[in-house]
Amino acid sequence: MNIADFTTQERCLKTTAIAALLAVTSAGIVGASAIAAVTGVSGFTQSSKNLVIAALKLRLPKTPVTSIECAGFGGLCEVISRKALFYIDERARYLFVGRLYDMETRADLTAAKLLAINPDMLVASTASASQKTNVHMPAANAAPQYVNLEGLPKEGAITWGKPGGPKVIVFSDFQCGYCKRLAGELKKARVHVEERPISIFGAASRAISQSVICAKDTEAALQRAYAGEKTKTRASCDTNGLDANEAFARENGFSGTPVMVRASDGAVMQGYRSAPEIRAFLNASNAQEGAR
DSSP states (O other): OOGGGSOHHHHHHHHHHHHHHHHHHHHOOOOHHHHHHHHOOSSOOGGGHHHHHHHHHHHOTTSOOSEEEOTTSTTOEEEEETTEEEEEOTTSOOEEOSOOEETTTTEEHHHHHHHHHOTTSOHHHHHHHHHHTTOOOTTOOOOOSBOOOTTOOGGGOEEEEOTTSOEEEEEEOTTOHHHHHHHHHHHHHTOEEEEEEOOTTTHHHHHHHHHHHTSSSHHHHHHHHHTTOOOOOOSOOOOHHHHHHHHHHHHTTOOSSOEEEETTTOBEEESOOOHHHHHHHHHHHHHHHHHO
């Protein structure tokens, strides 16, 4: 694969990795048997993480390791180097730069982590990267221009904003940096928001969504969630609405957040937008109706 096929972040990572590998090669790369002797592992266990880090340092001494996680990646280890992300095997012999998917949950594990460590990256760019690397997930449908909002239960929504303003349904993740920024623009736009959380970042996002839905004051809990603060919740509450949000997002191909849907006609606009753009989007339905 040509390095031009990678995203900007991936190109930077690949260049760093290649440079480090060349530097190690010039000094004489340690063989696989030597790495095995250092690590003492032929298959990964959580307790051997430090040994994996030691093996990685032998291979890539010039690449700083911010964090490493080896559980849940099918025998690979996920390595974060500052804001770069790549994967290695337990001997640090094979280095993989690209998108890693969980085929059972159909989740893009790489996209979720890249957004977590670098919120300024749009999910749309990760989808583009997947196409460039010829990765095709089953049932990955492009989001439609219009959706049917019937059947979405009120239990899955947090309503806030200006009650008399034009209404917009927002599918978001409380760990998404662009969702947080969008919330500020929605407030400026003085619109009526029906926010429906979905879990782009997996279990951690779901836990936050449940804490917000189960709070006595859901609007205040929503604001705390975006600020990274915890909230007190009721002992138990109905979270079926969140399941409905997730199902709706999957059915309509919402693979990233934020996604805005115009309540008047189901028109879809994906990604972060400024307050004037939001107002123009919501007012467009009125102009279309007037032209009929």
